[in-house]
Amino acid sequence: MNQDLMEKIVSLCKRRGIVFQSSEIYGGSPSTYDFGPLGVELRNNIKKSWWKKIVQERNDVVGLDAAIIMHPKVWEASGHLKSFSDPLVECKSCHKRFRADEIKDKCPECGGELTEARMFNLMFKTYAGPVEETGREVYLRPETAQAIFVNFKRIQETSRMKIPFGIAQIGKSFRNEITPGNFIFRTREFEQMELEFFVQPKKAKEWYDYWQKERLKWYLDLGLKKENLRLREHQKNELAHYAAACSDIEYKFPWGWAELEGIANRQDFDLKQHSKFSGQDLSYFDSETKEKYFPYVIEPSAGVDRTLLAVLVDAYEEIVGGRTTTTKATKEVEIVLHLHKKIAPIKIAVLPLVRKEPLIKLAKDIFSKLKKYWSVEYDETGSIGRRYRRQDEIGTPYCLTVDFESLEDKKVTVRDRDTMKQERIAIDELIDYFEYILDD
Ligand code: ATP
Numbered sequence: 001m002n003q004d005l006m007e008k009i010v011s012l013c014k015r016r017g018i019v020f021q022s023s024e025i026y027g028g029s030p031s032t033y034d035f036g037p038l039g040v041e042l043r044n045n046i047k048k049s050w051w052k053k054i055v056q057e058r059n060d061v062v063g064l065d066a067a068i069i070m071h072p073k074v075w076e077a078s079g080h081l082k083s084f085s086d087p088l089v090e091c092k093s094c095h096k097r098f099r100a101d102e103i104k105d106k107c108p109e110c111g112g113e114l115t116e117a118r119m120f121n122l123m124f125k126t127y128a129g130p131v132e133e134t135g136r137e138v139y140l141r142p143e144t145a146q147a148i149f150v151n152f153k154r155i156q157e158t159s160r161m162k163i164p165f166g167i168a169q170i171g172k173s174f175r176n177e178i179t180p181g182n183f184i185f186r187t188r189e190f191e192q193m194e195l196e197f198f199v200q201p202k203k204a205k206e207w208y209d210y211w212q213k214e215r216l217k218w219y220l221d222l223g224l225k226k227e228n229l230r231l232r233e234h235q236k237n238e239l240a241h242y243a244a245a246c247s248d249i250e251y252k253f254p255w256g257w258a259e260l261e262g263i264a265n266r267q268d269f270d271l272k273q274h275s276k277f278s279g280q281d282l283s284y285f286d287s288e289t290k291e292k293y294f295p296y297v298i299e300p301s302a303g304v305d306r307t308l309l310a311v312l313v314d315a316y317e318e319i320v321g322g323r324t325t326t327t328k329a330t331k332e333v334e335i336v337l338h339l340h341k342k343i344a345p346i347k348i349a350v351l352p353l354v355r356k357e358p359l360i361k362l363a364k365d366i367f368s369k370l371k372k373y374w375s376v377e378y379d380e381t382g383s384i385g386r387r388y389r390r391q392d393e394i395g396t397p398y399c400l401t402v403d404f405e406s407l408e409d410k411k412v413t414v415r416d417r418d419t420m421k422q423e424r425i426a427i428d429e430l431i432d433y434f435e436y437i438l439d440d
Contacts, residue, residue: 005254009312010183016394031180031187038394041345041375046307047170050193053218054168061166062159066147069138077277078146087117088178099178122175140174148196149270153282163295166197184305191304198295207298208265215300223340224314228252242269251310261302268294315339337395342440347374349391353403355380363402392417
């Protein structure tokens with residue numbers, strides 16, 4: 001395992017305030033993370049890109065933002081209360097706990113003997129209202145999908161959608177994972193981007209194939225390298241009881257291939273179950289075929305946090321000795337994050353060549369103009385080489401430098417993070433210029 005690379009990424013994230021341990025001043029809350037100023041921009045850009053592709057650009061998908069705490073019956077109907085569990089074993093010597101399906105027959109920490117496996121439910125339970133009593137138990141949702149199923153009828157009717165159509169949602173989910181780990185890859189609180197796409201049963205296979213291709217393409221369009229992505233079809237014995245087929249989009253993380261997203265053909269399981277448990281008919285009348293049926297569901301279900309980790313790993317490059325002639329520090333290691341410009345947290349950095357008036361004034365004027373359109377940073381401290389490197393390591397695609405010549409020719413230098421090519425651009429044309437090069 002390329003432990004080294006993971007450590008470097010974790011350290012960069014902490015040093016630049018992208019992602020860091022939650023509740024750090026109290027010693028940290030285990031396996032929970034907070035996203036700082038750059039992290040929240042990166043997260044939002046990933047979510048925006050998903051929403052744009054899945055909802056905004058299509059006319060057959062609508063959105064939803066449902067409550068996290070739902071009626072407890074939802075989880076009875078969905079099967080989560082009964083079977084959303086992992087097999088748990090405990091080491092008889094060091095008392096550490098593990099997921100039985102992830103380890104061999106001895107404790108991976110001390111080699112001790114393990115207890116028999118027992119099923120451990122992954123749902124977080126809490127109480128609604130001021131009294132802790134039986135009957136008031138509620139759960140934090142372990143997936144966003146169920147809210148889509150229970151709202152199927154209302155959304156279909158109010159938005160007048162016809163099959164095939166989908167409902168999409170982005171939101172937090174919670175799972176009391178036995179072994180969280182690998183930084184933000186597996187945590188107990190995470191965010192999902194889920195689409196439930198409702199189709200005629202006989203068209204399910206066709207749509208399943210369609211969504212596999214679409215989703216893989218989305219990761220490529222985010223800039224992930226083709227050789228680090230693969231689609232893995234589940235074997236029959238891996239399938240959940242309700243799924244006719246399922247495949248994972250996997251990324252080659254430093255510790256090996258692991259799931260970014262699952263795409264499943266859930267058949268009509270969920271709508272049927274919720275009809276049965278709620279007593280409400282969630283079937284659909286197809287005005288074209290004049291048939292009444294429970295639609296099949298194709299579900300591409302992705303994780304914001306895992307996508308974020310994958311884009312960081314994929315974008316990370318270290319250049320020993322530096323790559324700029326302006327950097328004197330030839331022995332230093334220069335870090336460049338080659339993030340796709342559409343997800344980079346900061347799009348443009350505005351830098352006066354030296355910390356002197358009237359360069360500062362002109363640079364600040366340009367900064368406040370550009371800020372109306374994009375996330376832009378202003379930086380005047382340290383040498384210009386150091387400032388370029390500060391931006392390179394957070395993946396800023398363009399640095400704009402104001403120099404003494406700018407006062408005369410009303411132009412500035414724009415430097416490209418990846419090619420390091422520099423261009424003189426007229427100040428008056430900057431907005432058009434960036435609109436053009438930042439357009440995806
Ligand atoms: P795994 O097998 O890794 O536990 P899963 O198959 O249980 O994942 P799904 O239920 O298919 O995951 O959830 C869909 C997506 O939600 C996953 O592909 C992943 O991106 C994200 N996800 C699920 N569990 C977690 C978690 N504990 N931490 C971060 N992201 C998660």
